[in-house]
Amino acid sequence: MLTPVGTPRDKQENLHWFWDSIVVRADPNDKDDCDADYIDPIARDIMKKYPLAKMESRLALGDPERWKRESFEIASTKVFPDDLKRNEMPSPAYKKAALKIAEERLALAGYRMGAIFNQLFGTAPAKP
Numbered sequence: 001m002l003t004p005v006g007t008p009r010d011k012q013e014n015l016h017w018f019w020d021s022i023v024v025r026a027d028p029n030d031k032d033d034c035d036a037d038y039i040d041p042i043a044r045d046i047m048k049k050y051p052l053a054k055m056e057s058r059l060a061l062g063d064p065e066r067w068k069r070e071s072f073e074i075a076s077t078k079v080f081p082d083d084l085k086r087n088e089m090p091s092p093a094y095k096k097a098a099l100k101i102a103e104e105r106l107a108l109a110g111y112r113m114g115a116i117f118n119q120l121f122g123t124a125p126a127k128p
Contacts (some may be wrong), residue, residue, distance in 0.1 A: 004087050018090065020081065022102045045109075050107035059112050062117070067112075074101060 002013045023046075029038045060066040078101055084090060090098070 001087055002089050003007065013089075015079070015084075017103065022095075022099055023106065027097050046103045046107050047110075050104055051110050055108055055111050058108060061112065061115055071105075072104075095100055 002015060002018060003011065025044065031038075042066055078097065081094070084094065
């Protein structure tokens with residue numbers, strides 16, 4: 001739990017929520033755009049920060065055990081650091097690092113999924 005003891009149930013925030021919502025909380029849909037108008041620019045920005053050319057060596061297609069090890073390492077060292085305290089929101093440094101990790105993992109997952117679809121359906125990758 002990240003919120004103080006005694007926080008009403010409907011206002012409580014936990015670490016799962018924190019990580020699941022970090023990207024959209026960093027760039028909220030303040031204009032109430034449709035999903036495509038809201039999500040596409042976020043995706044383009046993430047792809048610009050983490051282009052396929054820089055991520056390709058990390059795809060490890062056909063090696064989901066490697067993907068699992070990567071995620072376990074991140075969870076063990078970054079998601080649950082020693083200084084993360086129960087009933088307290090994470091520090092600004094943690095939030096900044098978490099957003100970077102989340103964006104990078106989203107890019108890597110998207111590139112992996114795209115490559116797998118291309119293998120399955122025999123299509124060439126699209127040029128950005």
